[in-house]
Amino acid sequence: MLRKIANPARLLTFQRTMASTASTGPLVRTELDSQTGYATVILNRAPVNSLSLEFMAEIIKTVDELERSKIRGMILTSPSSKVFCAGLDVLEMVNPSEDRLRSVWRNLQDTWAKLYGTSFPTVALINGHAPAGGCLLALTCEYRIMCSNFSIGLNETQLGLAVPPWLQKTMRNTVGSREAEIACIKGTMFSSEEALKIGLVDELAADKGEAMHKACNYLDTFKNMSPYARSATKLLLRNKKIEDMKRAREDDIDRVVKNVMNSDFQAGLAAYLQSLKDRKK
Ligand SMILES: CCCC/C=C/CC(=O)SCCNC(=O)CCNC(=O)[C@H](O)C(C)(C)COP(=O)(O)OP(=O)(O)OC[C@H]1O[C@@H](n2cnc3c(N)ncnc32)[C@H](O)[C@@H]1OP(=O)(O)O
Numbered sequence: 001m002l003r004k005i006a007n008p009a010r011l012l013t014f015q016r017t018m019a020s021t022a023s024t025g026p027l028v029r030t031e032l033d034s035q036t037g038y039a040t041v042i043l044n045r046a047p048v049n050s051l052s053l054e055f056m057a058e059i060i061k062t063v064d065e066l067e068r069s070k071i072r073g074m075i076l077t078s079p080s081s082k083v084f085c086a087g088l089d090v091l092e093m094v095n096p097s098e099d100r101l102r103s104v105w106r107n108l109q110d111t112w113a114k115l116y117g118t119s120f121p122t123v124a125l126i127n128g129h130a131p132a133g134g135c136l137l138a139l140t141c142e143y144r145i146m147c148s149n150f151s152i153g154l155n156e157t158q159l160g161l162a163v164p165p166w167l168q169k170t171m172r173n174t175v176g177s178r179e180a181e182i183a184c185i186k187g188t189m190f191s192s193e194e195a196l197k198i199g200l201v202d203e204l205a206a207d208k209g210e211a212m213h214k215a216c217n218y219l220d221t222f223k224n225m226s227p228y229a230r231s232a233t234k235l236l237l238r239n240k241k242i243e244d245m246k247r248a249r250e251d252d253i254d255r256v257v258k259n260v261m262n263s264d265f266q267a268g269l270a271a272y273l274q275s276l277k278d279r280k281k
Contacts, residue, residue, distance in 0.1 A: 027058045030066070037072030038219055040212075042079055043137075048086035049078050051133045053100065055089075056107040063114045072227070073219035074118065075212070076141060077125035084124075084150070087132030090159075093260050093269060105256045108133065109249055112166065113242045115140035119231035121222055123215040126201065127208045131155050131189060135200075139170045142234070143218045144201040145211045151189045152200060158187035160268040162259060164252050166245035173241075175199050 029042040041062060043049045066074060078084045092104045115122065115137065124141040130152040138144050138152065146152065154171060156163050163171075163184045172180040179198045182188070195201045205211035222230055245252075259265055 027055050028062045030062060032069070032071065036216070036219070037070075038075060038216065039066055039069075039071045039073070040075045040077060041066070042077055043085060044079055047080075048083045049080065049134070050086045050089035050091075051108065051111070052089040052092060053104050053107055056104075056111045059111050060107070060114045063118060067119060071120050073121045073123070073222070075123045075125050075215045075219075076115075076137065077127055077208075080128050082150075083128040083134075084126045084130040084152075085134030085137050086129065087134050087136075090269065090273060094273070095266060096260065098257055098261065101257055101260055102253050105253050106249070108136075109166070109245060109252065112136060112140055112170075113245060116170070117235065117238055117242050119227075119235065121219055121230070121234075123218050125208070125211045125215050126150065126152060127211060132159070136167055136170075138201075139167070139174055143215075145203045145205055145214045145218075146192045146195060146201040147205050147207060147211055148192045150192050152192070152195050153187070153189040154184055155187040155189050157185060159272055160259075160265045162255070164256075165248070166241065166252070169241055169244075 024046070025044055027043075027045050029044050031040045031042070032038075033040075041059075043055075043059070045052070045055045049055075063074075088104070088108065092101070096104070122141040122143070124138040124144045126138050126144060126146040127150075128147070129150045130138050130146075132153075132155055135152050135154050138146075154163050154167065168180065168184055171184060174180070175183065175198045183190075183198075190198065190200060192201070192204055196204050203214050205214055
């Protein structure tokens with residue numbers, strides 16, 4: 001349930017009640033501007049918003065609540081100054097139990113489907129790096145505004161993971177077939193400027209303040225439009241892709257289990273984790 005906890009002037013702050021984490025506060029925070037009807041959804045799993053099973057479940061619940069609240073638009077962002085979302089929590093893939101891994105991937109599919117199929121307009125305010133699952137979250141939104149000097153992309157193949165068909169399709173719809181094919185196969189991470197050039201993001205911003213201004217400008221374009229016509233058109237464009245994913249979801253999960261439980265993948269992942277640590281030395 002969404003809980004109203006403050007009402008300073010026109011900004012209503014809602015917080016989800018949820019399991020606590022190492023980070024401070026709830027995993028997902030929502031700030032609703034009562035005048036515009038725009039909700040800012042703040043991903044709040046420190047340090048890098050990596051997507052654990054429970055975090056994804058909270059994102060899904062939040063979107064369900066926003067649908068019920070009949071908001072006029074959503075801005076998805078992070079409180080970090082460096083990371084929008086670091087993708088799937090890699091620890092979910094280190095020698096996982098098969099049941100847990102199946103649930104993780106199912107939640108990833110559902111997170112994509114839920115965000116991709118919102119009736120309200122959505123903007124990703126990408127104020128930090130967005131590799132892999134971070135790029136996935138951004139791709140679900142209708143419009144992407146990225147702060148300069150960060151990176152974004154589907155780098156899964158670099159980790160030894162195949163990019164699932166439903167996500168490849170989303171990438172193709174965004175940047176076109178040729179760019180998507182090369183980017184997915186190579187696992188390319190793009191700078192903000194490169195991402196703008198290929199259409200992976202729609203606008204750049206110097207900082208989060210400017211990005212927020214641009215995000216509201218995008219949502220304002222729908223101010224005088226029938227929400228029904230807008231959302232019906234969006235869902236007619238997107239629903240088939242969601243249905244396609246759902247139809248093939250068990251095969252997708254089986255493929256991931258085979259991929260992740262493989263000993264070569266586990267050895268590669270251990271080396272990848274070590275390389276993340278070594279970067280700091
Ligand atoms: C295509 C299929 C659909 C989607 C599937 C997705 C699969 C994935 O998403 S796999 C995950 C892919 N993600 C990455 O490759 C990102 C790895 N991380 C980074 O490159 C960097 O951490 C960063 C650029 C995001 C941030 O760099 P920064 O210097 O600010 O912070 P760090 O010191 O590197 O990280 C802090 C802390 O967080 C840990 N960490 C980073 N990423 C993850 C992660 N994805 N899962 C879990 N933990 C992560 C990192 O190891 C550090 O931990 P310690 O402080 O304990 O060392």
